[in-house]
């Protein structure tokens with residue numbers, strides 16, 4: 001089934017706080033603008049943006065239990081930092097309980113926190129729009145937004161780099177997928193130049 005905006009919004013009002021609801025609207029707007037700029041599908045961008053954090057506010061223990069039950073734990077680090085699981089949970093939930101069939105949108109939702117090697121442009125868009133939506137206000141955010149308009153792949157690389165630096169500075173463990181995503185984007189950009 002197609003993921004209809006009306007259905008996602010309905011669901012989101014039931015499972016998200018007002019603050020998180022405003023965040024998903026901002027991610028969707030930003031993702032649509034970037035999609036139009038780069039010739040990607042704005043409908044897919046909007047749906048993925050609206051749906052990316054649906055599972056974010058489930059109690060973390062429930063997130064871990066569901067991830068176990070749905071076989072979504074792939075790395076030891078997934079259990080050590082369970083806050084990275086909500087994208088995979090959101091995508092699984094939509095696919096299996098709401099019969100959403102758009103695998104591009106589902107992948108963009110599933111991988112929006114950590115990325116993965118071989119990301120599609122839609123996946124890059126949601127990963128990056130999440131970090132740089134209009135209410136984010138860390139010092140480098142304007143530069144990151146501009147770089148995403150200039151070049152989606154290089155802009156996404158800059159976003160992943162920002163995340164790596166942030167995690168290192170706050171002494172949080174870096175998930176192997178974040179490292180692999182960074183290396184993969186670097187390699188792809190170098191091959192393309």
Ligand code: DGI
Nearest residue numbers: 053056081084112113114130172173174175178
């Ligand atoms: O759900 P959002 O807050 O909108 O954003 P998100 O899905 O990107 O989640 C952000 C959280 O994910 C933030 O607390 C940092 C964390 N995160 C991202 N990459 C990594 C990570 N945490 C760890 N431990 N390792 C990572 O590589």
Ligand code: FE
Nearest residue numbers: 052053056113
């Ligand atoms: Fe998220």
Ligand code: FE
Nearest residue numbers: 023052053130
């Ligand atoms: Fe988010």
